[in-house]
Amino acid sequence: MDPSIEKVLKLPTKQKVALLCLMVLLEGALLYNFLYRPRMEELKSLQTQVEDLDRQIAESRRIANNLPRFKSDYEQLKKDLDNALTELPNSKEIPSLLTSISNAGKSAGLEFLLFKPRPEEKKEFYAAVPVDISVSGTFYQVADFFVAVGNLPRIVNINNVNFSDFKTVGGRTTLKVNCLATTFRFLDQKETKDEKTPAPK
Known part of the structure; x- marks a missing residue:
């Protein structure tokens, strides 16, 4: 028999029990550190992944359930954009729009004393096109003119x-x-690029 085992067997019972307890504790610590803890960490990581996937699935289901509404909202936004595009002319349509304003005044029976476009005021993606107007006529003719301008298919603001x-x-x-009659037009891509490009020093 191995001498070290013989020594252990000759030890008093209390020491044997203590040695056994120590071995059990050591084995338990080894099992915990090298087997149980890594498995628990792996399990925790997998649980986190499962929770993330559950959230993604729930979000995907929410989007899928609302897809008809999203499509409807998209179509409505597209329609609104198309309507906005019809209300803001491009630069080629400005002369005809100004002619329409002038014709509205003449149709109302007004006498034009002044019809003078001012320089455009460029904004981020559109330009304001102001026109100084001076007319003479009855109050009802003026009111008819303002109503006719308000009914034009393009946006025209009358102020001052x-x-x-x-x-x-x-x-x-x-x-x-x-x-002051002010209409608006979209700036084309070249104009917006020119606005964003800094002037050479």
Whole structure:
């Protein structure tokens, strides 16, 4: 028999029990550190992955369930954009739009005293096209003109309205109206690039 084993067998019972307990504790520590703990860490990692996948699946299901609504929203946004594009002319359409404004005033029976476009005011993706207007006619003719401008298919804002020179001739009251009509147009890609490019020093 191995001498070391013989020594152990000759030890008193208390020492044998203590030695046995020590061996059990050592074996338990080794099993915990090299078998149980790595498995628990792996399990925890897998649980985290499963939770992430569950979240992704839930998000994908939510998107899939709302897909018809998203498609409907997209179609509505596209339609709104198309409508906006029809309300903001490009540079080629500006002269005809200004002609439409002028024709609206003439159709209302107004006399044009001034119709003078100002320089464009370029913004981020569009330009404001202001026009100084001065007309003469009755209050109802002016009102008809403003209504006709409001009914144009393009956006035209009328502001800075100023009434003056009230005259009554033969029971008919006329007045002079000065105002600023502003329409807008989209800037094309070349114009927006030119705006973003810094001027050479």
